[in-house]
Amino acid sequence: MxxxxxxxxxxxxxxxxxxxxxxxxxxxxxxxxxxxxxxxxxxxxxxxxxxxxxxxxxxxxxxxxxxxxxxxxxxxxxxxxxxxxxxxxxxxxxxxxxxxxxxxxxxxxxxxxxxxxxxxxxxxxxxxxxxxxxxxxxxxxxxxxxxxxxxEMDFSAETAIKANSTPRANLLAGLKAADHPGQYVTAAEYLAVGRKQIGPRGWETNKPLSLQLYSEGASLAYRTGDTNTMNVLLDNVLSRTDLTVMEKFRAYEIKIIARHSADQYHEALALGLGVLKQLGLPLLIDKPRSKVSVVIEYIKTKRALGKRTAEELASLPRLTDERIGMGLRISELLLSSCYQAQPTMFPLLVFQMVRATLKHGINISASEALVTYGILLCGAFHDPQRGREMAKAGELILETYEFKKSRATLGADGLIYHWTAPLQDTLLREGHHLCVEYVESRFIYTVEGLIYHWSKPLRDSLEPLRESNLLGMKCGDIESASLSLNLYLARTYYxxxxxxxxxxxxxxxxxxxxxxxxxxxxxxxxxxxxxxxxxxxxxxxxxxGVEIQEDERDFDGILAVAKEIGNQVLTGNIYLIRLDLKVFFGEWEEAVEMLISAGNVQDTLFATFAGLRWTILEGIISMKATRFSKKMSTSLKWRRRAYTAVKRVRGWAKKKNPNIEHSLHLLEAELASLKGKKKKAISHYRHAIDTAEKNCFLQDQALSNELASLYFASIGDTTRMSIHRENAIRCYSEWGATAKVEQLRLK
Structure with missing residues (x-):
């Protein structure tokens, strides 16, 4: 790999x-x-x-x-x-x-x-x-x-293949083997033999054959972890002056994917923008963007889409310009880079892809463009209903044009790529997986992870995410498989x-x-x-309550790596989970310090449930900070921050998000407590507890009981304080938070 x-x-x-x-x-x-x-x-x-x-x-x-x-x-x-x-x-x-x-x-x-x-x-x-x-x-x-x-891979005699007599035969044998993830090494050996047979003069005698032997050889080297061979083969292709940018395109695609795998998002972004420039396509500048520029581009895109339904979008004409198709594919690859390295540039790239699809027609990247636009509608523009419509359009495109199967098929002379059109009848009708995203796995991850959580319970996404992980592992799309696995485990927690x-x-x-x-x-x-x-x-x-080992990496160690590789999304998630722990253990002063040191992570978490969770925690912590701040000006600053967070959560709740109803009640209870409105506070604490129980948020049911207990203690109601404290202990115990249970029992 x-x-x-x-x-x-x-x-x-x-x-x-x-x-x-x-x-x-x-x-x-x-x-x-x-x-x-x-x-x-x-x-x-x-x-x-x-x-x-x-x-x-x-x-x-x-x-x-x-x-x-x-x-x-x-x-x-x-x-x-x-x-x-x-x-x-x-x-x-x-x-x-x-x-x-x-x-x-x-x-x-x-x-x-x-x-x-x-x-x-x-x-x-x-x-x-x-x-x-x-x-x-x-x-x-x-x-x-x-x-x-x-x-580097060691092709020893002990694992020698039964080579064919011609370079073309070895290419086809390798590509057929590569359709099975367990045969990547075998496939790489076939292509290595083919390159040896055709030799350096192959670029003069049969350039198309040499191009595939080197490009797909680099792909297989990447798949097997042989980065040295991958780089040598890619350099051999990309350094040739007798090849056009379109002929080099496959090599560029592999190189960008490899940069993603190494978490080199800035390098991948620069490389992709360079390819777009060579293709003569509209180019975005790699720099932070203002909210005003994002809103302006959003309005343009919204007007271009009009009121088209999912069915109408899926019925758009097919893209026929191969150069445009390649540009959309590069833009699709750069979405990950923008999201990680330049978040404010991410929506502009999405808007550009959507408008290009409307103007030039549908290719395999159109589904990704519309689905990602749906993510923005849900997360940034608070329109989950329209966001789901875009997700449906993306799915219809995959089903209608059979894009779920692959981005390439195997023909009599090698791989046939599909930058502009759906799959054609070829020798390998079922599709080909070689260094090609298995579209279905990525589609499930995207819609379940970034769109559907705005309108359906988190737990409903767990089984689809498991299926996405399995699909990715089976076809060799390890990136989508690992993303789905990571999101699955996060969802079980939240x-x-x-x-x-x-x-x-x-x-x-x-x-x-x-x-x-x-x-x-x-x-x-x-x-x-x-x-x-x-x-x-x-x-x-x-x-x-389990101690980490002395030489084990702790949160600070993980955070240092995240900052070193420049992964802003990872950094935001690390701060979030640490903030979550500070709230559960009632370490309010430390939580305030962490909230300050984290800075603004909303831009990196905006489309995810993690972004919602961050805002909820921010509201709770800000209200606690309002109470213990010694300076009036500082207290007022935290009060304003709390109001802003509560207002944002109210807006999400109005869109019928089932995953935050209980959290909004808890925020309203804490806010009423801060204002001295006893009756309103008690009512919202009760609703927070009941709603969390109804929707199976066991950890938040525990937290709501604990904060209610603290409130009743503050007003001298020891009876209800004890009841809610015992309920908090029971819920934390059922959740499995042994250390938290011990903390409450020792108080």
């Missing part, structure tokens, strides 16, 4: 040996997959499904990195950034592959080596049977290696699922199922996605 992709083998280590972990190894895997919502009363017990473990005995693992890795490469690069990918090569059709180098490498179903069998707890060894064993109460830490530098439950076991089962069916391709994630997962796992440790 690219330099930010990582794979790992998970090895068991007893608790007594845990002190030897590297800083990124001990990651809590105790998030719960959603169980049926517990309709708890003050005396009821939680109905959430648990994994049967004691709260004091927790297994640690990087759930997103359950994989297979060769033992001889496991220890190579502790303490660095990316683990090299390794592959168990299997036979495909008439492709003959030697496996002598793998005879002594035996794995069980989650990547444990044969001699790493736990004595008790965890997942019992079952390599011979190939069946997932019983998962018992975990009594072992399950660390993962640190991230190391990707290694929707109030139990902290200690079945998430780890079910997630491991899905990875095992994928490995057993589709072969040996390692499960890998973006560095940024992995860091987000680490952040959530650290939060769960704190809530459950």
């Amino acid at each position: 690219g330099s930010s992709r990582s794979s790992s083998s998970i090895r068991c280590q007893s608790q007594g040996d845990a002190s030897g972990w590297s800083r990124s190894q001990s990651i809590l895997s105790a998030v719960a997959y959603p169980s049926p919502c517990s309709k708890s009363s003050s005396t009821s017990k939680s109905k959430s499904v648990s994994n049967g473990s004691n709260e004091s005995e927790i297994a640690y693992a990087t759930a997103s990195m359950v994989s297979r890795s060769r033992p001889d490469r496991l220890e190579e690069g502790y303490g660095t950034r990316t683990i090299p990918t390794s592959t168990d090569i299997e036979c495909l059709g008439d492709i003959s592959v030697s496996k002598e180098s793998y005879i002594n490498t035996i794995y069980d179903t989650i990547g444990l080596r044969f001699d790493d069998v736990p004595n008790s707890g965890g997942v019992a060894a079952d390599a011979e049977s190939g069946v997932v064993s019983e998962i018992t109460a975990p009594r072992y830490y399950v660390p993962t290696p640190s991230i190391s530098v990707p290694q 929707s109030g699922c139990q902290l200690g439950g079945s998430a780890v076991t079910e997630l491991i089962d899905r990875h095992i199922e994928y490995q057993n069916i589709d072969g040996d391709d390692s499960q890998q994630v973006h560095i940024s996605s992995e860091l987000k997962l680490e952040c959530y796992f650290l939060a769960l440790k704190k809530l459950r």
Whole structure:
């Protein structure tokens, strides 16, 4: 994989040996997959499904990195950034592959080596049977290696393929093999043989064949983690003066994707803008934009769209200009870069894509353009109904033109790309996955993660996100798979699922199922996605009262990496989860300091539920700061900030967002308490508790009870104070926040 992709083998280590972990190894895997919502009363017990473990005995693992890795490469690069990918090569059709180098490498179903069998707890060894064993109460830490530098592929004689006689035959054999993620190494070998056969003179004798051997060879090198070979092959293509920018386009596409994988968003943005300039297309300048300029462009785009329905948008003529199609594809790739590196430029790029689609017609990038416009409508312009209409238009385009299948198909002379048109009848009708986004996986992530949460319960998105993760892993779109996995685990946290439950076991089962069916391709994630997962796992440790190891990376360490790579979205999410913890533990003064140091993160979180959560926490913290601020001017400043946050949440609630109703009641209760309106405060506290319970936000039900208890204590009502305090303890206990329960009991 690219330099930010990582794979790992998970090895068991007893608790007594845990002190030897590297800083990124001990990651809590105790998030719960959603169980049926517990309709708890003050005396009821939680109905959430648990994994049967004691709260004091927790297994640690990087759930997103359950994989297979060769033992001889496991220890190579502790303490660095990316683990090299390794592959168990299997036979495909008439492709003959030697496996002598793998005879002594035996794995069980989650990547444990044969001699790493736990004595008790965890997942019992079952390599011979190939069946997932019983998962018992975990009594072992399950660390993962640190991230190391990707290694160059070693095409040794021991893994030699049965080469064909001509470069073209080897190209086709490699492309067919590449349609299976478990065969990427085999595919890369075929193309390497083809390049050797055609030689340097191939650029003169058969330029199209050489171009595909080098471009798709670079793609496969990227897929297998061989970044050195990838860069050499890309440079060979991009440095040639006898190739046009359109001929070099595939190489540029791969290079931008690789930059994304390495979290090099500024570099990817600069590269993509350079390609657009070479294509002679309208160009945006890489710089921050004002809100006024964004609003002006939004008005232009809104007028251009008019009142077109989803069906009308999906019925637009097809794009026929290949140059425009390539420009839209580059713009599509740059959306991630803008969102991460230049957030205020992001909406302008979206508006430009939408207007280009309306003017020139639909190609494969049109769905992404309309769906992303829907994200902006929901998050920035408070129109979730129209946003869902854009999501529907994107889905109709995928279904109508069969774009779900692939961006390219395999013909008699190699790959046929579809920058301008839907799939045609070719030799490989079912589509081709080679270094091509599997559109369906990304579509599910986008609409479930960034659009539907404005109008439907968070828990309703969990199953689609799991499906998106599986689709991405099956076809090799690791980026979409890791994004879906990350969002899934975040949603279990914010929707109030139990902290200690079945998430780890079910997630491991899905990875095992994928490995057993589709072969040996390692499960890998973006560095940024992995860091987000680490952040959530650290939060769960704190809530459950588990100390992190001395050499384990803490929140400050994760934040330092996020700032180093310039990932503003990751930075915002880290501040959010830390702020959430400060509120739950009642560390109000520290929460105020963090709110100040974080600055304005709304621009980076605006389209996500995380952005809503940030505003809710900001309102609660600002009202607390109003109370304990010593200076009148400071108190007034915090009061104004609280009013602004409450006003924003009220606006979202008017749009019938089901995920913030209880939070608005809590904000209104705190505001009424601040103003001394007793009757109104009591009413809103009651509604906050009841609504949180009804909508299954167990953690917010606990928080609302706790804050209500503090309010009743402040007005001298000790009876109701005690009732709400006990209810808070019960809810926190059902949620699994052991440390918080202990804190309340000690007060």
